[in-house]
Amino acid sequence: MISLLIKNAYLLTMQGKGSGFIKKGAIAVHGDRIVDVGISEELEAKWEARKIIDATGKVVMPGLIDAHIHTGMGLYRGVAQDIKDWLQKGVGPYFNHITGEEAAAGSMLNILEGAKSGTTTFCDYDYPMTRIVENHHRIGVRARIASTVNELPADLHRIKVGEVYPLDESSGRKKLKEAQKLMEEWHGKGNGRITCILGPQGADMLSQTLLLEMKELAETYDTKIHMHVAQGDRETDQMMKRFGMRTIDYLESIGYLNERLMAVHLTDASRDEVQLLAEKGASMTHCPGSIGLIDGVVPPVMEFMKAGGLAALGSDQAPGNNCSNMFNEMKSAAVFNKIKAQDPTVMPAEKVLRLATIEGAKAIGLDHEIGSLEKGKKADLIIVNMMEPGLSPVILEPVNNIIPNLVYAARGHEVETSIIDGSVVMENRNVRTVNEEEVVQNAQESAENLSERIKKSC
Amino acid sequence: MISLLIKNAYLLTMQGKGSGFIKKGAIAVHGDRIVDVGISEELEAKWEARKIIDATGKVVMPGLIDAHIHTGMGLYRGVAQDIKDWLQKGVGPYFNHITGEEAAAGSMLNILEGAKSGTTTFCDYDYPMTRIVENHHRIGVRARIASTVNELPADLHRIKVGEVYPLDESSGRKKLKEAQKLMEEWHGKGNGRITCILGPQGADMLSQTLLLEMKELAETYDTKIHMHVAQGDRETDQMMKRFGMRTIDYLESIGYLNERLMAVHLTDASRDEVQLLAEKGASMTHCPGSIGLIDGVVPPVMEFMKAGGLAALGSDQAPGNNCSNMFNEMKSAAVFNKIKAQDPTVMPAEKVLRLATIEGAKAIGLDHEIGSLEKGKKADLIIVNMMEPGLSPVILEPVNNIIPNLVYAARGHEVETSIIDGSVVMENRNVRTVNEEEVVQNAQESAENLSERIKKSC
Numbered sequence: 001m002i003s004l005l006i007k008n009a010y011l012l013t014m015q016g017k018g019s020g021f022i023k024k025g026a027i028a029v030h031g032d033r034i035v036d037v038g039i040s041e042e043l044e045a046k047w048e049a050r051k052i053i054d055a056t057g058k059v060v061m062p063g064l065i066d067a068h069i070h071t072g073m074g075l076y077r078g079v080a081q082d083i084k085d086w087l088q089k090g091v092g093p094y095f096n097h098i099t100g101e102e103a104a105a106g107s108m109l110n111i112l113e114g115a116k117s118g119t120t121t122f123c124d125y126d127y128p129m130t131r132i133v134e135n136h137h138r139i140g141v142r143a144r145i146a147s148t149v150n151e152l153p154a155d156l157h158r159i160k161v162g163e164v165y166p167l168d169e170s171s172g173r174k175k176l177k178e179a180q181k182l183m184e185e186w187h188g189k190g191n192g193r194i195t196c197i198l199g200p201q202g203a204d205m206l207s208q209t210l211l212l213e214m215k216e217l218a219e220t221y222d223t224k225i226h227m228h229v230a231q232g233d234r235e236t237d238q239m240m241k242r243f244g245m246r247t248i249d250y251l252e253s254i255g256y257l258n259e260r261l262m263a264v265h266l267t268d269a270s271r272d273e274v275q276l277l278a279e280k281g282a283s284m285t286h287c288p289g290s291i292g293l294i295d296g297v298v299p300p301v302m303e304f305m306k307a308g309g310l311a312a313l314g315s316d317q318a319p320g321n322n323c324s325n326m327f328n329e330m331k332s333a334a335v336f337n338k339i340k341a342q343d344p345t346v347m348p349a350e351k352v353l354r355l356a357t358i359e360g361a362k363a364i365g366l367d368h369e370i371g372s373l374e375k376g377k378k379a380d381l382i383i384v385n386m387m388e389p390g391l392s393p394v395i396l397e398p399v400n401n402i403i404p405n406l407v408y409a410a411r412g413h414e415v416e417t418s419i420i421d422g423s424v425v426m427e428n429r430n431v432r433t434v435n436e437e438e439v440v441q442n443a444q445e446s447a448e449n450l451s452e453r454i455k456k457s458c
Numbered sequence: 459m460i461s462l463l464i465k466n467a468y469l470l471t472m473q474g475k476g477s478g479f480i481k482k483g484a485i486a487v488h489g490d491r492i493v494d495v496g497i498s499e500e501l502e503a504k505w506e507a508r509k510i511i512d513a514t515g516k517v518v519m520p521g522l523i524d525a526h527i528h529t530g531m532g533l534y535r536g537v538a539q540d541i542k543d544w545l546q547k548g549v550g551p552y553f554n555h556i557t558g559e560e561a562a563a564g565s566m567l568n569i570l571e572g573a574k575s576g577t578t579t580f581c582d583y584d585y586p587m588t589r590i591v592e593n594h595h596r597i598g599v600r601a602r603i604a605s606t607v608n609e610l611p612a613d614l615h616r617i618k619v620g621e622v623y624p625l626d627e628s629s630g631r632k633k634l635k636e637a638q639k640l641m642e643e644w645h646g647k648g649n650g651r652i653t654c655i656l657g658p659q660g661a662d663m664l665s666q667t668l669l670l671e672m673k674e675l676a677e678t679y680d681t682k683i684h685m686h687v688a689q690g691d692r693e694t695d696q697m698m699k700r701f702g703m704r705t706i707d708y709l710e711s712i713g714y715l716n717e718r719l720m721a722v723h724l725t726d727a728s729r730d731e732v733q734l735l736a737e738k739g740a741s742m743t744h745c746p747g748s749i750g751l752i753d754g755v756v757p758p759v760m761e762f763m764k765a766g767g768l769a770a771l772g773s774d775q776a777p778g779n780n781c782s783n784m785f786n787e788m789k790s791a792a793v794f795n796k797i798k799a800q801d802p803t804v805m806p807a808e809k810v811l812r813l814a815t816i817e818g819a820k821a822i823g824l825d826h827e828i829g830s831l832e833k834g835k836k837a838d839l840i841i842v843n844m845m846e847p848g849l850s851p852v853i854l855e856p857v858n859n860i861i862p863n864l865v866y867a868a869r870g871h872e873v874e875t876s877i878i879d880g881s882v883v884m885e886n887r888n889v890r891t892v893n894e895e896e897v898v899q900n901a902q903e904s905a906e907n908l909s910e911r912i913k914k915s916c
Binding site for chain 1: 533534535536537538539540541542544551567570571574575747750751752753754755756776779780781782783786790792793794796797798799800801802803804806807845846847848850851852853854855856857859860862863866867869870871894897898901902904905906909912913916
């Protein structure tokens, strides 16, 4: 007897080159793995299950992958909008005053928000990570963790916009040590749900020595490198002043452009630069909601994909994007690129859905386990109620409106149930693993304390 | 004893030039009107109410105004995305095959979707309107109704893209008669919730004679004219071929540009044209979600507002935008314009919130009744739960994050309660006036029947 059978679903397996749609599909799960996927009638005849979910009127699809998120910034949502010099002037005071405990409270809220809107895998990129990783473990999501490393001085907020930041080697060494410790303690935990990778914070924030050392470590551990690359004119300005080169030229010159690299943002990268990135096999994570709101820019993901690159989507962080919801990211990726190209045919819905599932999984190096509903893969999936007033009706012929509606109409709250590593993390909108009210209350109290301290220091 | 007191709210009155924020506010309602607005303690001491709602942790604000929607197209959400020639090739088959009953089923679904995401006023622009207006009346929302008039022939779908449409006078006359009948039967119904205005469908779709006749009627009835203006290159092409003039020059030449005109879209209008529109006192409704998705264009609303024009926001229709949710429209308006201007400071959150409330009310000519929470105005308001995981925490100082979060983080389902004309239409997410499941089921069945007929005709 298997543990779970979900039947009568509109199934999006994301197998093959499209969406792998099955009109009346089923999926059989045993333990943490998918044991069968196919036509509902056939699976119902074949498998006896302890738990059966009837998904009539609902989509069953792979859980969404948020390929770049800083959950530790969850607490200061909405404090830095509609301004220039976002980093220095907007989030700076919050960044400088927050305690580890407060960051952990915001992180839990941020993970809860993502989980409730269909994210099952979070590529969390933050520092310090020790308490944040515990949040992921506790709530039961899949997390690809990078404890960020930089050599920025503690008094960065005193440095004027445009001045070259001094680098502090001891600070970088300390953070790298913590990253290695985290890797040793956490990699593979939670039945493999938690994996650790390396996270230099940006070519402008580390010395070449430390950056090269992290490259070697990535080879030793045989793991990915998650890194901000060409994230804006601030970075480019620092790179030109410090190294006399733009970021991507610099990374190429020190052998960083290869399949290990998960390059994030590329806000300020040229067409030639993203082409080079794609040719070298690095993946690109773009965060349209965040970069659109912070910079008014649409990253060059179309050019990157045209060059054959593997792209993923990320929500970035609460004070930039304000929203850690992959349905927001999917719609933003599609519409922003249509606006940029002045062409409604570019970045179609199915392509975007692939970026948030199977192609995202490839980009972060987890496609052997997740990203599609396939026999042998981990059971990471979501059930979306298509009978919500804002998502219905479902039309199958002559045009199938399921994918356009998931990408352009869904808001996130239509995700009813979320299964991760074979466990039901959310059922009928109730997250089973944490007390949601407590998470919100804890974040609220932490935000009030933090804000009170900032107010006093102003 | 008054009928309702809502206390302990984060109150956004939208009075004055900003948001009229009160940290711990209350609002007193009696019958259909607001009788008092102010500090919670003071109102609690002053008023005894039959019903009291404690809005701790919640925002109370004016209901949102959707200044342009075709609810009759609600049934074919998601059938026409990622294509060119959206009108002719995408929605055409659905438009041509749908029955009045099916359109009414889609309309009810669309209104339900809007109502559940905070819309309290719908400027519905559709034909035929007789059954649609009944939907608005029944569900209990405020509706500004225009029964559209055009002289398009019934076999429009046979006309090739780029060919000048022949106009059919008798069809136009029939539609105008129906619009007048609707006005006589419905204007002022539902305690004034339903108001009727005129709705020529576009300068390219009517003869000059009929357009001028409708102008005279608007003067006779002393009412607004809701009209598509410069809605894209298809329209401009038709205008040049038929009249040898672009739309706005043409409308100016026949005296159409004045305060009666609610000009919708302006997708293809130049800076000079929208400036002229603003100077003449016409308002502009822009539908960023729909036009972004259908055309890959951001309408020139910044230029219009810079020229002093009054702007509003609309969701347009389900097969274009895919989503009739004013929270989607607010975020889209802000971020699309930041992208267009490559400047994160343009179209700030508070401005966008004003477009969806008080300024929208002015643009559609209903600001004497709605758009702000003010003594003497109609009680149209919503209660938004800021303690949802995707909206929290609330920070008041040193930066107030409530408005950025409403605009950039809210998804619509955080609206808990909706009060329209003093009546509780939705409470704790349950719409009281219709059976939600029946509405969805009816739309689903209607969509299946419609699609079956289209499939057979293909």
